[in-house]
Amino acid sequence: KAGVTQTPRYLIKTRGQQVTLSCSPISGHRSVSWYQQTPGQGLQFLFEYFSETQRNKGNFPGRFSGRQFSNSRSEMNVSTLELGDSALYLCASSTEQAYGYTFGSGTRLTVV
Amino acid sequence: GESVGLHLPTLSVQEGDNSIINCAYSNSASDYFIWYKQESGKGPQFIIDIRSNMDKRQGQRVTVLLNKTVKHLSLQIAATQPGDSAVYFCAETYYNQGGKLIFGQGTELSVKP
Numbered sequence: 001k002a003g004v005t006q007t008p009r010y011l012i013k014t015r016g017q018q019v020t021l022s023c024s025p026i027s028g029h030r031s032v033s034w035y036q037q038t039p040g041q042g043l044q045f046l047f048e049y050f051s052e053t054q055r056n057k058g059n060f061p062g063r064f065s066g067r068q069f070s071n072s073r074s075e076m077n078v079s080t081l082e083l084g085d086s087a088l089y090l091c092a093s094s095t096e097q098a099y100g101y102t103f104g105s106g107t108r109l110t111v112v
Numbered sequence: 113g114e115s116v117g118l119h120l121p122t123l124s125v126q127e128g129d130n131s132i133i134n135c136a137y138s139n140s141a142s143d144y145f146i147w148y149k150q151e152s153g154k155g156p157q158f159i160i161d162i163r164s165n166m167d168k169r170q171g172q173r174v175t176v177l178l179n180k181t182v183k184h185l186s187l188q189i190a191a192t193q194p195g196d197s198a199v200y201f202c203a204e205t206y207y208n209q210g211g212k213l214i215f216g217q218g219t220e221l222s223v224k225p
Contacts, residue, residue: 004155033211042218043156043201048211056212090155094211101213103148103155 002026004093004104012110018079021107025072025093032074033101034066037088046089049074081111120199124222131189131223135202135216140183142204146213147176147187151198159187159200189221197223 005024013019025032034046045058049068066076072093078085088108092101125131137145143164148156160171162178162185169176175188185202199220203213 031211033213035213035215043203043213043215045212045214050211058212092155092211092213100158100161101146101211102158105153105155 004091004102006091006104006107008107010108012112013081015081015083015111017081019081019109020075020077021089023074023091023104026102029093029095030072031094032068033092034076035090037090083111086111120218120220122220122222125192127194127223127225129192131192131221133187133200133219135185137183137185137204138214139204141206143206145178145185146203148201148203149198156201192223194223194225197221
């Protein structure tokens with residue numbers, strides 16, 4: 001069965017712009033989490049959605065937001081981009097909370 | 113943030129040797145632990161998991177050991193192969209965390225042929 005699909009794979013944006021990243025979970029998975037990965041901070045939890053509701057949120061500013069649709073697909077949005085937002089953004093899906101999460105290949109965001 | 117990546121520890125082994133990767137986890141309330149493997153340009157790939165009511169679990173060529181007393185987790189890879197070269201992360205979570213995994217800093221495994 002198809003894995004977790006993230007689009008786009010690569011993105012270059014300018015400071016101050018906003019960006020939307022997309023994640024399609026594995027069919028049947030209703031939980032979707034987002035993570036930011038940087039060389040300096042490692043993998044950090046952004047937020048998690050289950051059945052269109054945000055259940056948990058990490059320690060990121062309000063510029064980072066997300067949503068989940070009725071088909072479990074999820075998007076995350078970053079507004080007013082800063083250079084420090086350059087990172088690999090990873091999406092993971094699961095049938096249950098935090099057990100057996102499967103990750104996508106990520107979206108590499110570069111802010112210039 | 114809760115996961116701080118500093119200098120990535122590196123483990124270099126010879127092909128065919130056994131590898132042991134260690135991880136100290138942060139929360140004594142954590143009840144579920146996962147090891148992930150991440151290759152360059154890819155997302156983390158699930159290797160093996162263990163719940164806190166166990167102290168050992170085996171998979172294909174991999175074994176995870178959990179020591180709750182000292183909050184330590186290890187991943188043992190038997191007969192390490194060049195294809196095992198990657199960065200390995202441990203992750204922890206506990207019930208009702210709403211999908212939040214706390215990741216360790218990662219260890220880079222390099223396998224010499």
